[in-house]
Amino acid sequence: MSMKKQTLIRMTITYLIIFFMAVVIIYPVLWIFGSSLNPGNSLSGSSMFPADATLKHYRELFDLEQSYYLLWYWNTLKICLITMLITVTMVALMAYSFSRYRFLGRKYGLMTFLILQMIPNFAALIAIYVLAVVTGLIDTHIALILIYVGGLLPMNTWLAKGYFETIPKELDESAKIDGAGHFRIFWSVILPLVKPILAVIALFAFITPFTDFILARVILRSESNFTLAVGLYNMIANNFGAEFTKFAAGAVLIAIPISIVFLSLQRYLISGLTSGGTKG
């Protein structure tokens, strides 16, 4: 009886805490969604559940003459996809070499990667900025993409190398005996088997540029070149109160698709993060 009572008290407290956390999590979401439906431009006088809800801020965002929002979306997707493609290709090639070949300099190459992955790539912020200015690459997407790829390579090559090594080497050897060349072994024997880890790396390589603010902010100067992170920041940094509802609509339009994609893919992301964490 007392055991039952104890459990009852424990579960009541548990549900209360969970309810409180759920409110803390959902409140900002509802608040920003409500703000985006307010007809006014600033937040003063707005409410979370406006009686005269309107979609006009969403319409403004989709109007290319009034806002760069769609352009920012396009820029971000473009940068993320190209970064992803280059990263996955390079990581696959490098991880294959490191896991399957023993060559002069291999040890030093791996050590270099290990050390480079410890240094966050925005540590060289000043250098990136000054170099981009003197080379004329400031305000270009290509500079940003190259920096992202460079930052992603060391850690993900280690991650992929670990996975590649779980593929038995006998497979390569039997393919070699059948007369397959180096590239052929890579392409038709190894590649199909390492798809899972490449998918995880692709996910990382997409998310990193998407959520990055600092590098995009340093490199991109003109509004038409902005990514979503920089553009959204500018929207409220320039005149905080005046455009808040429009910003809210912009935030909602990013949060919804990304969270849906995230929630459906999170299993893969977590598997990558755990193996990355223990492998280094």
Next chain:
Amino acid sequence: METNQPQSNRRKVALALSIIPGFGQFYNKQYIKGSFFFVLVIAFFVVFSDLLNIGYWGLFTLGTIPMEDHSIFLMVQGIIAVLVTAVGILIYVINLIDAYKNGRRVDLGLERSSVRKQYHNLIDSGFPYLMLTPGFLLLIFVVIFPILFVILLSFTNYNMNNSPPANLVDWVGIKNYIDIFQLDLWRNTFLSVFSWTIVWTFLATTLQVALGIFLAVLVNQKELKFKRIIRTVFILPWAVPAFVSILVFAGMFNNTFGAINVDILAFVGIDPVPWMTDPFWTRFALIMIQMWLGFPFIFVMVTGVLQAIPDDLYEAAVIDGASMWQKFRQITFPIVMFATAPIMITQYTFNFNNFNVIFLFNGGGPAVSGQNAGGSDILISWIYKLTLEQSQYGKAAAITMLLSIMVISVAIWQFRKTRAFQEEDLM
């Protein structure tokens, strides 16, 4: 036995002759390879002689005539000259090693490989290099090059008042480092920013980890219903891109029209709090926000670990009469920590450099008198401001160096404890 004892000294002669590139190979009767090395090295120095000349001159002087010599361009060329020299030395060393190895083959009485075989060897052993080259080139230009550049910048007086082309930048030795610790303004700022960075890192990370573990244990209770939906809700803050959430919070915490002051605090009858203008309250809000942003990741990780703990461990504990707290303290906590320790440490290094939350929430502000950083600035956001707003490149580079040393020491300490360092094929 015989074959292990070299009968002649061709390897040493070949090595000595290779001081002039290619001659050791000629001595080993590998004429094609020899001329390849000879031509390559000569061509290398002829093609790059101008670049090396200007590069090293520029690197040492950083220019002599204002308006004509651009110190920063010269420094860039200087770094390129150093990298080119490194490649040259690499080729030269390969040449020496090759001569020595083939000399030894002769000494040991082994057959010299034919041209045809050499060609096949080259293709075979060249394949990994071919695959690695694009990635390495990219790394050299976008990662290693900037790092070298920061190291050099931290020893110059490059700043707004002293920028090319109007002025020349000069080497000033370790003056930037000394200034940071000696000039009042810089010392005060550095100490206050640094101490807040440490407090921030420890408080924000520890609290987010604690909250994550607590909720994971809570939701993992057997009797609890609706687990799936609760977990989905708890992951939401992770699913929404952080920059969006932080900007939304910046609106919610706004002093005059934000929901926290206007709706919530007014509802419970508390006066508005100066979230954005008082350093203490900005810091308080930042730690709360980071908890909100950071706990789901820990929550997911720990949930994974908890589900793998066998039930009989707890059943045995119950038979022994263990309380809830004892079960957590003796079973759950050690297992969770053991499984997730490396990830927990990366959480600390992540928050140490968590530019997004600091900068997007309040721009590192509010401004504080007597220092050139805001009240909630951490080292990385201070560096950002010094670079982009105050053009104090030399000082910013010096602070970057200090920050990198800290991050790298922690990282090395961490990797020593994980498997990566002990992998037998690396050592």
